[in-house]
Amino acid sequence: MTPSSDILAEGIYQIHFEWQVFFSQLFGFAVIIWVIVKYVAPPVKKMMTKAQDNIQKQIEENEQAAARLSKAKQVYDEGLAEAKAELAQLIEDAHADADSIVVKMRETAAAEVERVGKQGRDQIELMRRQLIRDLKADFSKQVMTHTTESVREQVQSPQIKSDAVERFLDDLQAMANTGSSGRTRTQSQWN
Numbered sequence: 001m002t003p004s005s006d007i008l009a010e011g012i013y014q015i016h017f018e019w020q021v022f023f024s025q026l027f028g029f030a031v032i033i034w035v036i037v038k039y040v041a042p043p044v045k046k047m048m049t050k051a052q053d054n055i056q057k058q059i060e061e062n063e064q065a066a067a068r069l070s071k072a073k074q075v076y077d078e079g080l081a082e083a084k085a086e087l088a089q090l091i092e093d094a095h096a097d098a099d100s101i102v103v104k105m106r107e108t109a110a111a112e113v114e115r116v117g118k119q120g121r122d123q124i125e126l127m128r129r130q131l132i133r134d135l136k137a138d139f140s141k142q143v144m145t146h147t148t149e150s151v152r153e154q155v156q157s158p159q160i161k162s163d164a165v166e167r168f169l170d171d172l173q174a175m176a177n178t179g180s181s182g183r184t185r186t187q188s189q190w191n
Contacts, residue, residue: 154160 155164
């Protein structure tokens, strides 16, 4: 090593150029490049080709999916329009059915009101008749009770008893005086 030829710069840094190290590093670099080109590059190239094919396949699948999506959207839109039309028809039919049901229910309710009213009037008439019968029976019973009590009171009074006994005795005496014709008349009077 010569101090003047190997020194590139002087100063703080002293850089020396050594040819043997340079060539050995250059040879090592060439060997690494050759190994990479020979053994690493083909699998990497295969992987890259495969990745590109996969990407191309995915792009084609995406395009097909986009086409299927637009077709599905078109079918969906057509189905939605058809469903809206069917829904409108169903709503219209439901309104018509509801109107007919309301009419039928009103007719049924009117018939039921008439039937219940007739049944109520019949029941009232029956109850009125029963009440009249009951009132007549009660009235008759009250009249009989009152009459019976009045007769008992009259029969129980001492004056009426003595008058009845005297009349009976008078009738007996009259019968005795008149004979048999008077007897039958007096008996019929007492019966």
